[in-house]
Amino acid sequence: MASTRDRxxxxxxxxxxxxxxxxxxxxxxxxxxxxxxxxxxxxxxxxQAMPHIWTMFSAFSLPEVRGxxxxxxxxxxxxxxxxxxxxxxxFVIGVSVGLLLxxxxxxxxxxxxxLLPFVIASQTVPLIALAPLIVGIGNQISFxxxxxxxxxxxxxxxxxxxxxxxxxxxxxxxxxPSSTSLELMRSYAATNNKVLWKLRFPASIPYLVPALKVxxxxxxxxxxxxEISTGVRGGIGRxxxxxxxxxxxxxxxVYVAVFGAILLGLVVAAAITAVDVxxxxxxxxxxxx
Amino acid sequence: MTTTFDTGSxxxxxxxxxxFNKGNENEVIALSDVNLNVHTGEFISLIGPSGCxxxxxxxxxxxxxxxxxGSVQVSGKSPEDARKERLYGIAFQQAALFDWRTVSxxxxxxxxxxxxxxxxxxxxxxxxxxxxxxxxxxxHRPWELSGGMxxxxxxxxxxxxxxxxxxxxxxxxxLDEMTRERMQNELLRIRLDTGKTIxxxxxxxxxxxxxxxxxxxxxxxPGRITAEINVDLGERTETTRESDHFFHCVTSVREALRLHDxxxxxxxxxxxxx
Numbered sequence: 001m002a003s004t005r006d007r008x009x010x011x012x013x014x015x016x017x018x019x020x021x022x023x024x025x026x027x028x029x030x031x032x033x034x035x036x037x038x039x040x041x042x043x044x045x046x047x048q049a050m051p052h053i054w055t056m057f058s059a060f061s062l063p064e065v066r067g068x069x070x071x072x073x074x075x076x077x078x079x080x081x082x083x084x085x086x087x088x089x090x091f092v093i094g095v096s097v098g099l100l101l102x103x104x105x106x107x108x109x110x111x112x113x114x115l116l117p118f119v120i121a122s123q124t125v126p127l128i129a130l131a132p133l134i135v136g137i138g139n140q141i142s143f144x145x146x147x148x149x150x151x152x153x154x155x156x157x158x159x160x161x162x163x164x165x166x167x168x169x170x171x172x173x174x175x176x177p178s179s180t181s182l183e184l185m186r187s188y189a190a191t192n193n194k195v196l197w198k199l200r201f202p203a204s205i206p207y208l209v210p211a212l213k214v215x216x217x218x219x220x221x222x223x224x225x226x227e228i229s230t231g232v233r234g235g236i237g238r239x240x241x242x243x244x245x246x247x248x249x250x251x252x253x254v255y256v257a258v259f260g261a262i263l264l265g266l267v268v269a270a271a272i273t274a275v276d277v278x279x280x281x282x283x284x285x286x287x288x289x
Numbered sequence: 290m291t292t293t294f295d296t297g298s299x300x301x302x303x304x305x306x307x308x309f310n311k312g313n314e315n316e317v318i319a320l321s322d323v324n325l326n327v328h329t330g331e332f333i334s335l336i337g338p339s340g341c342x343x344x345x346x347x348x349x350x351x352x353x354x355x356x357x358x359g360s361v362q363v364s365g366k367s368p369e370d371a372r373k374e375r376l377y378g379i380a381f382q383q384a385a386l387f388d389w390r391t392v393s394x395x396x397x398x399x400x401x402x403x404x405x406x407x408x409x410x411x412x413x414x415x416x417x418x419x420x421x422x423x424x425x426x427x428x429h430r431p432w433e434l435s436g437g438m439x440x441x442x443x444x445x446x447x448x449x450x451x452x453x454x455x456x457x458x459x460x461x462x463x464l465d466e467m468t469r470e471r472m473q474n475e476l477l478r479i480r481l482d483t484g485k486t487i488x489x490x491x492x493x494x495x496x497x498x499x500x501x502x503x504x505x506x507x508x509x510x511p512g513r514i515t516a517e518i519n520v521d522l523g524e525r526t527e528t529t530r531e532s533d534h535f536f537h538c539v540t541s542v543r544e545a546l547r548l549h550d551x552x553x554x555x556x557x558x559x560x561x562x563x
Contacts, residue, residue: 178383178385180381180383180385181385181387183348183353183379183381184379184381184385185402186352186353186372187351187353187372187377187378187379188375188398188399188402188403189372189373189374189375189402190402194402198398198401198402199387202387202389203387203389205389282388282389282430283388283389284388284430284432
């Protein structure tokens, strides 16, 4: 079908634009360094502070630690994969809770009035203050033989950041159907659950998809930050801290970890785009941005 | 209140009143002492200026809104029971088709909610698509259809569970004149085929006259019925709209509307006229 072909060719063009964007950033980086050698810039452009792009890429193949068989690249990949599983866990929990809250708030005006301020207030608490608290409380929890692990705290924090955009977006989406559509459902003697399932839910998709994107990004950022503030090992957040300590000897190493974090973000963004295409394939191509 | 109970009648409304914002400074009497009887198979139009309560009356019949006093019987039942037993179908000015469903699936929505089997639903929607002459469009998406076609789908959907009563709230209001006239003919044909009782809200005088057996004229502040005009045009043909008799009926309705338009420009007091 022509529309499918259009979509694929559009996708290819977007891909080229993305590559061009990355190339421009690299070019500007090198240009800044070059200008720094000619005039005095207000910041340090030495190879120590801003390694060359090619130095960063050559750092991929450095040994992880002196004398080890694994390279930095392998270590970053492993850490990114680990962080991805934590982010995914947080995302799934956050989305489930966010959706549930939105459904409750939509159904009962009482809860919208009572719950929404707390939902909003929850996001004003700084993560730095929250992380030790969650770890502290979490460590005292055990369900029989199952002991709370600090990785759960990381997931919890990721979920804590992810639930909010989804909850607010889903609430708007569930409230989106026109009064005519709602009266129509009433004329069919549809129960509240049927209205939710056959009208409110599908009508919320155009609002849900952008909310999912924001939530996914929040889950990734939440995971990385939570790894750093809780000190969980194995993830990309911890790796960044470790590599940053080696700046004096290996200034390019920390950038490999940054690339890992970017890769993490891209994988998640691609997954959500796939979900987007799947969910909106039968909808007119207008929607929200 | 006296309760009119007439099993032969499709709709019996007696002494119905409804007030919006009761006791409040914005109090509006939407319906004041409305009496109306519609017998089975009759086509009536409710006509009047904005705010005369014609849409409110339709919503009261469909139990989409309540009323404060009087009684309403739809096929001898309360509006709530009639709604829950799916005794009426409804169509609005907006077709309100669901974008995420195909045309067929839109028509099948009321059937799904009424618990029909998949195979029965498919047979029924194919039947209805044929009735509104859209058989080739069952697998299309609603947004791919023109406004007139969307409204035909909405009418097919309102007929899905084969309810005895059809409520229509300005269903052709958003269509251009040509499409509108074609849709009117189509509705009359469907009515002839199905024998439904139809309550039709409009603010087009020629539309009301062309479609109806009886035109019910309403007037605002307070919303009430001010005249009922029987239209005895007989079978509608291509020349009906150009006949003297048609113009005569249009004139009668127009005069009935004008008679009560004395307060048309005054918005000073709502309660003064009670």
